[in-house]
Amino acid sequence: MKFKKPHSLQNIATLLNLEFIGDANFEILGINEIHVVEKGDLVFVDHPKYYDKALNSAATTILINKKVACPEGKALLISDDPFRDFNKITKYFNPFIASKASISESAIIGEGTVIQPNVFVGNNVKIGKNCVIHPNVTIYDQIIIGNNVTIHANTVLGADAFYYKKRPEGYDKLISGGRVVIEDNVDLGASCTIDRGVSGDTTIKQGTKIDNQVHVGHDTVIGEKCLIASQTGIAGCVIIEDEVTIWGQVGTNSGITIGKGAIILGQTGVTKSVAGGKSYFGTPIAESREKLKEMAEIKQFLKSQKKS
Numbered sequence: 001m002k003f004k005k006p007h008s009l010q011n012i013a014t015l016l017n018l019e020f021i022g023d024a025n026f027e028i029l030g031i032n033e034i035h036v037v038e039k040g041d042l043v044f045v046d047h048p049k050y051y052d053k054a055l056n057s058a059a060t061t062i063l064i065n066k067k068v069a070c071p072e073g074k075a076l077l078i079s080d081d082p083f084r085d086f087n088k089i090t091k092y093f094n095p096f097i098a099s100k101a102s103i104s105e106s107a108i109i110g111e112g113t114v115i116q117p118n119v120f121v122g123n124n125v126k127i128g129k130n131c132v133i134h135p136n137v138t139i140y141d142q143i144i145i146g147n148n149v150t151i152h153a154n155t156v157l158g159a160d161a162f163y164y165k166k167r168p169e170g171y172d173k174l175i176s177g178g179r180v181v182i183e184d185n186v187d188l189g190a191s192c193t194i195d196r197g198v199s200g201d202t203t204i205k206q207g208t209k210i211d212n213q214v215h216v217g218h219d220t221v222i223g224e225k226c227l228i229a230s231q232t233g234i235a236g237c238v239i240i241e242d243e244v245t246i247w248g249q250v251g252t253n254s255g256i257t258i259g260k261g262a263i264i265l266g267q268t269g270v271t272k273s274v275a276g277g278k279s280y281f282g283t284p285i286a287e288s289r290e291k292l293k294e295m296a297e298i299k300q301f302l303k304s305q306k307k308s
Contacts, residue, residue, distance in 0.1 A: 001199040002030035009075045016085045024077025035237040044082035090177040117219040146184035155192040161218030166237040
């Protein structure tokens with residue numbers, strides 16, 4: 001989530017009532033999750049396991065729960081609860097504003113776009129030209145949709161990320177302040193759910209076609225001209241490169257990459273990153289020819305055991 005204008009380290013420290021280390025005028029351009037941070041971003045870290053990753057990331061301001069040496073060219077905000085304070089920033093810069101109509105007055109809808117009955121379009125949504133939005137689609141605030149996009153009935157764009165911190169009293173939710181960006185010539189089937197980024201964008205690039213009942217998790221990026229079949233579940237922070245085909249009932253781990261042109265056969269569990277240009281099958285995932293050969297060999301072995 002980028003701020004509308006840069007804010008100083010002093011401004012953010014005052015907002016949160018925190019001690020800081022660094023130049024008071026150090027610029028912060030926005031906030032982001034560790035997987036997708038860029039220069040100028042603020043990121044939070046609250047576990048020693050991830051201190052080095054956060055401090056050495058592209059982020060230039062680190063909201064952290066321990067005083068550590070500040071890397072050159074960066075700044076620190078010292079908090080007893082970075083998760084809580086990250087949520088405070090999201091709430092302050094991206095407050096929830098209830099819509100008063102099914103199509104918000106602040107929404108921009110392009111020429112030739114057809115919106116069927118019972119569609120909800122939230123605040124500051126942008127929809128391009130010649131789109132078709134079928135009945136009962138829900139488009140939350142801040143969503144960006146390109147030209148020539150078709151979205152079938154009951155699909156939801158922009159639900160919150162599934163991201164929680166376990167506390168003694170229960171689970172504390174990380175507030176989602178990111179967006180969903182759908183590029184040109186994308187088709188989304190019926191009853192799909194595309195979650196918004198935590199603080200960045202969940203992106204579906206141009207020409208990709210997605211079947212019914214597909215889930216896409218927060219901050220995932222799906223490349224150009226991909227095909228994704230029904231009942232696929234894609235976790236958060238996944239990168240799917242261009243021209244990937246994913247068949248039905250595939251599930252993925254978070255934070256992995258599926259290479260360009262890969263084919264993932266039905267009911268595969270994508271437990272790790274895989275290279276492009278190959279076909280994969282099974283759980284744990286392997287190249288499909290190897291996996292099928294392995295299964296045949298196991299079958300032959302079991303037959304031989306019965307005979308002996």
